[in-house]
Amino acid sequence: MAQFKTALVLGATGLVGKALIRQLQNDPRYKQVTCLVRRPMPLSLVAHEQKKVNWLVINFDALQEYEGYFKVDHVYCCLGTTIQKAGSQEAFRKVDFEYVHVAAQLARAQRCKSFVWISSIGANAKSSNFYLRVKGELENAIMGMSQLKNASAVRPSLLLGERHENRPLEDIAQTIAPVLGMLLMGPLKKYRPVSAIEVAHKMIKLQVFDDD
Incomplete structure (x- = not known):
């Protein structure tokens, strides 16, 4: 008999993260989902029906202190920012490289x-x-880590979805997405803008659900 799974999500408040949480909540294979976040969640995001989703506010600069929460079947890392939002290349690297690398460790x-x-x-x-x-x-760095089981990266192009922050390039992509879909064919298909829902679905498909 298949066993129910547990999951940990980092970056649950972002575009893909929010789509992922909705899908995990409705996925009967999961019994518990824990989300590590930087700040308390607004009630509009933490839906009442999310009975199996737990939200925990942490300090990502001290991520190692929360190692016990990584004792789950699956880890989903949706962390990411932009250089503009981060304020510098160094701050961007801290989020997009250091935090994710520590999470993998x-x-x-x-x-x-x-x-x-x-x-x-x-x-x-x-x-x-x-x-x-x-x-x-x-x-x-992650793919070269020994003893890290089944590590997989999702490589989306420009993300489509409703954001609450200003990302001009992605705003333009949302507008012209239908045209790009027709123009980017064959080898160029991978550069088509993709919805956050599709990326979240792909992340779930890449997880290991066997009971070995």
Whole structure:
């Protein structure tokens, strides 16, 4: 008989994170989902029907202190920011590389069955683009970790969905998404803007659900 799973989500308040929580809440395979967040959640986000979703406010600069919460079947890492929002390349790297890398290390220490995080299309440790270089360096760092079971990166292009912050490039993509969908064919299909719902669904599909 299949066993119910437990999950830990980092970055649950972002575009993909919110879509992911809704899907996990409705996924009968999960019995408990814990979300690590930076600040208390507004009631509009924490729905009353989310009986199996627990929210915990933590200090991400001291993520190691919360290692016990990583003792779950699956870890989903949706952490991410922009250089503009972070304020500097150093602050961006702290969120998009350091926090995610530490999360992967904690998942390994607690022997999670699988770890899935959000990277980016074009991620390359040798890229001249700082954003893509950081994403590529993170992929290399996590995939090179020994004894980390079933680590997988999702590489979306521009994300579609309703945001509560200003991201001009993604706002433009939302507007022209139907046209891009027709123009980006064949090998270019991977560059099509993708909905947060689709990315969240892909993350769930990458997790390991067998009972070995």
